[in-house]
Amino acid sequence: MAAAGQVRAPDGAGEEDVTGDERAVDLRLVGHTDEAQVDRTLITGDVLFAGSIGRTDLPGGSHEAMMRSLRHAVAPRADSSLVLPGHGPATTLGREKATNPYLQDIA
Incomplete structure (x- = not known):
């Protein structure tokens, strides 16, 4: 678990998936909870x-x-x-x- 305020990049976090003109990125942000996922x-x-x-x-x-x-x-x-x-x-x-x-x- 990351310390408060630190970004931890779990396996696959930040990986980009592109299909045609569509793009999805796995982002994990801290602040709201220990490990709030954007989407x-x-x-x-x-x-x-x-x-x-x-x-x-x-x-x-x-x-x-x-x-x-x-x-x-x-x-x-x-x-x-x-x-x-x-x-x-x-x-x-x-x-x-x-x-x-x-x-x-x-x-």
């Missing part, structure tokens, strides 16, 4: 959908790896986080923790 929006692609998860039967897919991603990178985030899947309706992480059968045992 509470999760762009989950085809990993997490409203009510389901993505297919893992495609080349390179792994159900175990997807569940690890959900357990360690997605589930710990705030319930109020907006989830934007690769397709289908947007949802919130809290709704998915409460209703998505794939998150029941890990959330």
